[in-house]
Amino acid sequence: MNCVLLPKNTKTIRDEQQVRHIKEVLKAKVGDNLTIGEIGGNIGKATLAQINTNEVILTDITLDKKPPAKLDLTVVLALPRPKVLRRLIMDMTSLGVNRLIIVNSYRTQKSYWQSPLLNRIDEFVFEGLQQAIDTMPPVIEFKKRFKPFVEDEFGDLLTEEDDAVVAHPYAEQSWKAYLDGLKSKSNHENIMPKILCIGAEGGWIAYEVDLFCKHGCTSVSLGERILRTETVVSVLLGHWLAE
Amino acid sequence: MNCVLLPKNTKTIRDEQQVRHIKEVLKAKVGDNLTIGEIGGNIGKATLAQINTNEVILTDITLDKKPPAKLDLTVVLALPRPKVLRRLIMDMTSLGVNRLIIVNSYRTQKSYWQSPLLNRIDEFVFEGLQQAIDTMPPVIEFKKRFKPFVEDEFGDLLTEEDDAVVAHPYAEQSWKAYLDGLKSKSNHENIMPKILCIGAEGGWIAYEVDLFCKHGCTSVSLGERILRTETVVSVLLGHWLAE
Numbered sequence: 001m002n003c004v005l006l007p008k009n010t011k012t013i014r015d016e017q018q019v020r021h022i023k024e025v026l027k028a029k030v031g032d033n034l035t036i037g038e039i040g041g042n043i044g045k046a047t048l049a050q051i052n053t054n055e056v057i058l059t060d061i062t063l064d065k066k067p068p069a070k071l072d073l074t075v076v077l078a079l080p081r082p083k084v085l086r087r088l089i090m091d092m093t094s095l096g097v098n099r100l101i102i103v104n105s106y107r108t109q110k111s112y113w114q115s116p117l118l119n120r121i122d123e124f125v126f127e128g129l130q131q132a133i134d135t136m137p138p139v140i141e142f143k144k145r146f147k148p149f150v151e152d153e154f155g156d157l158l159t160e161e162d163d164a165v166v167a168h169p170y171a172e173q174s175w176k177a178y179l180d181g182l183k184s185k186s187n188h189e190n191i192m193p194k195i196l197c198i199g200a201e202g203g204w205i206a207y208e209v210d211l212f213c214k215h216g217c218t219s220v221s222l223g224e225r226i227l228r229t230e231t232v233v234s235v236l237l238g239h240w241l242a243e
Numbered sequence: 244m245n246c247v248l249l250p251k252n253t254k255t256i257r258d259e260q261q262v263r264h265i266k267e268v269l270k271a272k273v274g275d276n277l278t279i280g281e282i283g284g285n286i287g288k289a290t291l292a293q294i295n296t297n298e299v300i301l302t303d304i305t306l307d308k309k310p311p312a313k314l315d316l317t318v319v320l321a322l323p324r325p326k327v328l329r330r331l332i333m334d335m336t337s338l339g340v341n342r343l344i345i346v347n348s349y350r351t352q353k354s355y356w357q358s359p360l361l362n363r364i365d366e367f368v369f370e371g372l373q374q375a376i377d378t379m380p381p382v383i384e385f386k387k388r389f390k391p392f393v394e395d396e397f398g399d400l401l402t403e404e405d406d407a408v409v410a411h412p413y414a415e416q417s418w419k420a421y422l423d424g425l426k427s428k429s430n431h432e433n434i435m436p437k438i439l440c441i442g443a444e445g446g447w448i449a450y451e452v453d454l455f456c457k458h459g460c461t462s463v464s465l466g467e468r469i470l471r472t473e474t475v476v477s478v479l480l481g482h483w484l485a486e
Contacts, residue, residue: 002469068466068467068468090471091470091471091474094468094469094470094471094474095468095470095474095478096468131469131470131471132468132469132470133467133468133469134468174485175484175485176485179485222484222485223311223484224311224376225311225337225338225339225375225376225377225484226245226337226374226375226376227334227337227338227374227375228333228334228337228374230473230477231334231337231338231477233477234473234474234476234477234478234481235338235477235478235480235481235484236481237478238477238478238479238481238482239481239482239485241418241465241466241468241478242417242418242419242422242465242482
């Protein structure tokens with residue numbers, strides 16, 4: 001938690017985790033400064049006026065800094081095992097993904113859609129925002145039917161100039177060759193794809209990769225090494241961060 | 244586990260996790276093929292000849308493929324909270340880091356060095372290799388004293404032409420500007436730094452960053468967003484993967 005994210009006009013922090021963080025991790029004292037953010041608004045500072053048993057009272061609140069820009073990127077993610085959902089949502093939020101569409105896939109077990117963790121997505125987003133000192137949650141959508149989503153909705157996410165990629169360990173083209181191609185196409189300007197599709201454990205099946213490719217995607221591989229979904233997400237998003 | 248890693252000349256798998264993986268995750272039957280690797284050797288295939296209660300017997304073993312190349316990279320990592328050590332070691336192994344030096348830092352709590360997880364590093368490496376279908380463990384060293392390590396040993400890890408970076412959220416130069424500089428220096432060849440220094444939670448303190456910089460490092464920032472150590476590792480290593 002690198003900032004404490006608060007609803008508009010909050011002067012008293014009562015959220016249990018935030019109060020505990022201020023007291024036990026930051027070991028803050030009255031008079032100390034605290035980095036805060038207003039949900040959906042600016043980031044800034046406040047001074048701790050009182051530290052009580054279950055609440056912390058703020059004074060001298062200034063919210064004068066814009067949150068960091070979001071990446072111009074939509075991630076389409078196959079619903080992964082619930083166990084890794086928290087970290088994936090946190091990381092994609094921290095890394096600044098603008099929109100996240102969580103879809104069904106052949107290798108998504110049906111039981112994953114029943115997981116109670118799916119009702120806690122907002123918590124994970126909140127954690128990611130507080131990690132990255134951001135205030136703007138990404139837009140998150142769920143698409144339980146793969147084929148209608150790709151056939152009827154996917155194309156609308158792209159304009160004619162936009163590129164989209166699907167990560168697939170067995171794709172012929174490497175991520176590097178693909179990026180080099182993009183750069184030469186755009187006269188060395190740094191243009192990145194607008195959509196990135198990432199499978200969960202076991203990746204997409206060939207049918208799914210083909211359907212994405214029919215609707216505007218290029219399939220790319222990260223090489224011989226097979227990586228965990230969480231690792232792939234950070235490895236790929238790192239290339240947007242550096243643009 | 245995308246391959247089952249075995250000591251040389253193994254025909255009977257008795258490792259509990261590997262046997263359970265073959266039976267319960269792969270749901271393999273007699274006659275099925277299995278991707279295997281020889282620790283420190285080649286990768287290849289075997290056929291399942293017998294599946295017994297506590298062992299799996301292999302036949303038709305062929306080990307005809309070299310493991311993927313390692314990255315030409317040494318990572319210097321501040322010892323993190325033991326809780327994240329497993330995933331960090333796994334990920335760096337999967338991503339192909341050649342050498343890992345785990346050092347003390349100002350923000351490393353003394354208790355971390357007493358964690359029983361430090362004795363389980365080999366297990367985490369093993370998991371990372373089986374994830375990435377690799378057979379060659381990275382070299383891993385521990386340096387409990389930061390200053391003597393950087394002052395007396397760090398310089399020897401670099402030749403005069405080699406670059407080294409220290410990741411630091413408050414560095415003036417961005418990772419992107421740094422990479423662009425490297426590329427223009429090397430006439431657009433893809434040359435990457437040979438050493439990457441990554442702090443744990445809270446990052447390096449200014450004294451540590453300065454000491455690295457005195458001994459050949461450039462400090463670079465990933466931008467305004469503050470990321471978890473695990474995320475930073477994958478975000479940065481992704482740039483070596485794509486070279």
